Amino acid sequence: MRFQLISCEVLFREMCDAVAHSPHQVDVQFLSKGLHDLGGKAMRVELQKRIDAAVGCDAVLMGYALCGNGLHGLEARTVPLVAPRAHDCIALLMGSREIYAEYFDANPGTYFRSTGWLERGKGLQQLSMGKNPIGTTLSELVERYGEENGRYLFEEFTRYQQHYRQLTYIESGLEPDGRFEAQAAAEAAERGWQFSKVRGNLDWLRRLVNGDWPEHDFLVVPPGGRMAASFDEQIIHIEGSMS
Helix, strand or coil: CEEEEEEEHHHHHHHHHHHHCCCCEEEEEEECCHHHHCCHHHHHHHHHHHHHHCCCCCEEEEECCCCCCCCCCCECCCCCEEEECCCCHHHHHHCCHHHHHHHHHHCCCEEEECHHHHHCCCCCCCCCCCCCCCCCCHHHHHHHHCHHHHHHHHHHHHHHHHHCCEEEEEECCCCCCCHHHHHHHHHHHHHCCEEEEEECCCHHHHHHHHCCCCCCCEEEECCCCEEEECCCCCCEEECCCCC
């Protein structure tokens, strides 16, 4: 089979490894981490352009999590559209929503780093278990809910960021040496945070490019379908259905 993978560059090293070991032909487009900074609406517009331009493939794969509603509203036009059911790439790097949730609950106030976050995404906002599920920017919330309500919601959704006290480096096993761990440890020291390291699990990313898409972990949108945020444990679903 032939797949078109559209991925955030924050997952560059991990996705390259997964594609190299995939039994399928996978064409890859990496998009700048700066796409997140534009907000969910602008992110969707750019992603939809890339999806629509994909030709000659059996499916378009999204190397993205919901990422502040960046996937909400994406349409599968002529081929299936496949995306992991995750709030953000931290869950993808840790291997499952359950592993991420368990670590998050046991280590509140944690900020995460990985090779991609250090190389390419250091300024990228971390959503941290979907704490900001309906919009990643103040302007989006104000546009949707009005000035007063939008500002209130933004403050509530970002309040947790004031309580960071630990930086955790997610080790993928793909690192060429210890430089990334050292950078993460130095950043923690500079911020006055504790430093810890956890071993990641890249099976979720590998299953994406291997065509192994169980419903619990992936949403497969058939041609003519539209992806939507579900705001529950499924994360995303096909608009008009609960699958």
